[in-house]
Amino acid sequence: MSTGPASAEPPAASSVPSSTQSFRPSFQPSFPYKLVATDLDGTLLGEDHTVSARTREALAAATAAGAAHIIVTGRAVPWTRHILGDLGYDGLAVCGQGAQVYHAGEHKLLTSVTLDxxxxxxxxxxxxxxxxxxxxxxxxxxxxxxxxxxxxxxxxxxxxxxxxxxxxxxxxxxxxxxxxxxxxxxxxxxxxxxxxxxxxxxxxxxxxxxxxxxxxxLGLSKATGLSLAARRLGVKAADTIAFGDMPNDIPMFGWARHGVAMANAHEDLKAVADEVTASNEDDGIAMVLEKLLLG
CATH class of the missing domain: 3.30.1240.10 (Hypothetical Protein, Haloacid Dehalogenase-like Hydrolase; Chain: A; domain 2)
Incomplete structure (x- = not known):
């Protein structure tokens, strides 16, 4: 997931092509996980830095089925807030490679680890x-x-x-x-x-x-931040499915019960993933969640 400096303002959310298939189950689905952890860049976000309608609907269906969705990103809070706002996200987010646990609804840092x-x-x-x-x-x-x-x-x-x-x-x-x-x-x-x-x-x-x-x-990773956030939510590693695309997601995959790498992921992450899905551009997260929701 890219978290490096850049120079322009974030683009407005773009429309999704009409050919995108919506996922609207006609029944109340079951879901085998209590927590869905997603990286942002290269994973949840497309190349236009937005979340597609199909992925939004799949995440909404998973949360309606009882799972919590948590964003786990290398971006620090200031670079994450506009995305959380666009998603209507008001829960916990893990930012800064695990250094920050942020409550989006309260606009509050719950934990913050600094570098010596x-x-x-x-x-x-x-x-x-x-x-x-x-x-x-x-x-x-x-x-x-x-x-x-x-x-x-x-x-x-x-x-x-x-x-x-x-x-x-x-x-x-x-x-x-x-x-x-x-x-x-x-x-x-x-x-x-x-x-x-x-x-x-x-x-x-x-x-x-x-x-x-x-x-x-030293010792900081996405896994340390995610474990702190999960504890606040009353959820365990065994209840968690995680999605990512870069080597900084390896500790998160090691912590979660099931790690899903995107098709565009770094080979080091694919090597430790439990599953490889389609790319971020092809709604890889949605494809996995839809299959799980349908049992």
Whole structure:
């Protein structure tokens, strides 16, 4: 799931082609899970950054059958709220790769884990000593935390706004929930592998999407955030089905009873998934939920 900085405002929800098939069961369906956990980018969202009508209806049918839907995303809260609002979502959401448990209905952070900035700076210095200079961006903590982009960091095209700063010291001037790293030559997988090998005893390193390698507090993952949220909902791992597309979803799959990778997922996630569905563009979530609802 991509969670990296970008430069444009989020697009308005687009209409769904008339050929999309709606799922409207004529009976009250049963459903084998109490919790449906979905990643956002590359999973729940299409390439237009919206949720299709078919997927909305399938999720609504699952919740009508007694399941709760929870979004589990690498995006921090400020980059997630507009999507939650568009969905009419007022429950708990796990944001920031598990760092934040957010109550959408109350607009309140229930938990927030910050990254030790001194430890992160040490980790980055160790990585740079091994593979050379990195370009950095950071996500500041809080309900309104900005994403700041430092010199040389390549900003992705997309709907997520970021602030460009000229002074690298400004990146470290306020509490953070993550640091984004880029390398001028290494691809995402190679960079994540090198960073983890060099500084994995100090911080967690995840690859969350194309061009998005992140440094997080050691031990933090989507699974830790999801387990906290599930506990608040009174739901267990054995009651959970999870959907994702990137290596940062691996811990969530390890925690949940059933992990479903999208057809567009990274091969590392497919390797540990219990099931592979269609892509996010082809309503892969809806296809699985509809089948489960029909028994």
């Amino acid at each position: 900035r001194q430890l992160a700076a040490l980790a980055i210095s160790k990585i740079e000593a091994e593979i050379g200079p990195l370009a950095l961006a950071v996500s500041r903590d809080g309900l309104d935390g900005d994403v700041l982009v430092g010199p040389g960091y390549r900003v992705q095209e997309g709907p997520l706004p970021a602030l460009v700063v000229d002074d690298p010291a400004e990146l470290w001037s306020a509490p953070l929930n993550k640091v984004y790293i880029q390398h001028p030559e290494l691809d995402d997988d190679a960079l994540a592998l090198a960073a983890r090998a060099t500084a994995g005893s100090l911080v967690a390193v995840v690859m969350a999407g194309a061009g998005v390698v992140e440094i997080l507090p």
